[in-house]
Amino acid sequence: MDQKRSKLTLSLVAIVGVLTIGPVLMLVLGSFSKGLTAFGSFTLEKYIAAYTDPALLEVLVNTVVFVLGSALTATGLALFLAYLNTRTDIPFKFLFRIISILPMMIPHLLFAVSWALLLNPSNGMLNLALMNVFGLEQAPFNIYTLWGMILVEGLLDLPICYLIIAPAMAQFDVALEESSRVFGANTWRTLLRVTLPVLRPAILAAFVLGLVRGLASFATPSVLGMPGRVNVLATYLYQMIATGFSPDYGAAAAVGMSVLVTSISLIVVYRALTAEGEKYVTIAGRGYRPTMIELKGAKYPMFTVVALLSFILIVLPVTVLFYTSLVPYSMVPSARAFSLMSWKHWIEVLEDPISLLSLRNSIFLGVVGATLGVVLSIFVAYAIVKVKTR
Numbered sequence: 001m002d003q004k005r006s007k008l009t010l011s012l013v014a015i016v017g018v019l020t021i022g023p024v025l026m027l028v029l030g031s032f033s034k035g036l037t038a039f040g041s042f043t044l045e046k047y048i049a050a051y052t053d054p055a056l057l058e059v060l061v062n063t064v065v066f067v068l069g070s071a072l073t074a075t076g077l078a079l080f081l082a083y084l085n086t087r088t089d090i091p092f093k094f095l096f097r098i099i100s101i102l103p104m105m106i107p108h109l110l111f112a113v114s115w116a117l118l119l120n121p122s123n124g125m126l127n128l129a130l131m132n133v134f135g136l137e138q139a140p141f142n143i144y145t146l147w148g149m150i151l152v153e154g155l156l157d158l159p160i161c162y163l164i165i166a167p168a169m170a171q172f173d174v175a176l177e178e179s180s181r182v183f184g185a186n187t188w189r190t191l192l193r194v195t196l197p198v199l200r201p202a203i204l205a206a207f208v209l210g211l212v213r214g215l216a217s218f219a220t221p222s223v224l225g226m227p228g229r230v231n232v233l234a235t236y237l238y239q240m241i242a243t244g245f246s247p248d249y250g251a252a253a254a255v256g257m258s259v260l261v262t263s264i265s266l267i268v269v270y271r272a273l274t275a276e277g278e279k280y281v282t283i284a285g286r287g288y289r290p291t292m293i294e295l296k297g298a299k300y301p302m303f304t305v306v307a308l309l310s311f312i313l314i315v316l317p318v319t320v321l322f323y324t325s326l327v328p329y330s331m332v333p334s335a336r337a338f339s340l341m342s343w344k345h346w347i348e349v350l351e352d353p354i355s356l357l358s359l360r361n362s363i364f365l366g367v368v369g370a371t372l373g374v375v376l377s378i379f380v381a382y383a384i385v386k387v388k389t390r
């Protein structure tokens with residue numbers, strides 16, 4: 001029996017190794033290989049050419065600002081929502097808990113497109129509405145900036161950060177806070193000196209995971225960054241291999257090594273932080289009934305803030321996408337706009353063979369990819385937890 005389990009473990013290790021280490025190995029070999037293949041003679045020419053490009057410095061700065069900004073935005077909003085939903089008497093918290101993770105159901109590309117439809121400087125619907133109301137000569141907002149990218153990516157990464165922080169906060173040992181209050185600390189001081197320090201592993205883990213997701217993000221930088229000529233590493237690499245007459249795979253592999261090393265380092269840090277979090281009784285599975293903090297006069301102002309954030313997260317992007325699909329061109333909602341609504345765009349898409357093929361391919365990839373991922377994850381998790389190997 002043990003021999004069969006060992007064979008199963010080795011088989012799983014081999015499969016995972018081929019699927020993960022294989023592409024990484026090809027990237028490493030390609031970055032040091034002369035020519036277009038990964039098995040040419042050794043050379044450093046690709047690294048020299050890639051890292052002496054004057055444009056790379058600006059790209060690296062943009063990447064650092066984008067990744068840090070989006071991770072801070074996602075972690076801060078997740079901490080704010082998790083605290084209100086798990087520790088306070090804010091109304092309709094059950095609904096806000098669902099809304100906090102619903103953006104995971106919206107494709108990142110469509111979410112970014114919805115914000116481009118709202119706040120692009122030429123004909124963004126929200127910009128046009130503000131210009132009409134206040135008599136402005138130019139659009140007040142431009143989503144095609146680094147700060148627009150940070151906002152949208154932060155909102156997209158909010159759910160995953162929330163799913164890390166909220167359970168830790170829900171299992172918080174209230175005895176620690178009660179002890180703080182016994183010694184005279186108020187709610188605010190207890191939050192800063194007791195609650196947040198104990199939750200530090202979960203908060204840092206969420207932040208690091210936000211960094212990884214921001215570094216790997218392509219939808220937001222491609223939809224919002226490229227029109228404004230704001231490049232990060234993801235779009236910079238894309239342009240190296242997808243534009244021009246001759247794709248520069250070698251230089252792209254060399255630049256990609258910096259992304260790879262950074263991502264692996266962040267994942268190692270993330271694993272270390274989650275391992276540290278398991279040492280805390282508040283994250284180790286013990287159940288508690290957290291003391292509900294009464295917001296009193298701040299209850300309804302906080303409710304308004306969370307409701308507005310929920311509107312921005314879910315209602316606004318879905319509504320603008322659906323509305324734009326019905327009107328002939330981008331226009332501010334009005335009586336004339338509603339009179340021009342039709343299903344023309346829907347009919348054109350459903351009658352287009354290429355669109356239907358794309359839809360079938362997307363569904364197939366989604367179903368098959370998710371199924372294979374879940375099955376493989378189950379077997380790998382079983383092997384890690386249950387199977388003992390020498």
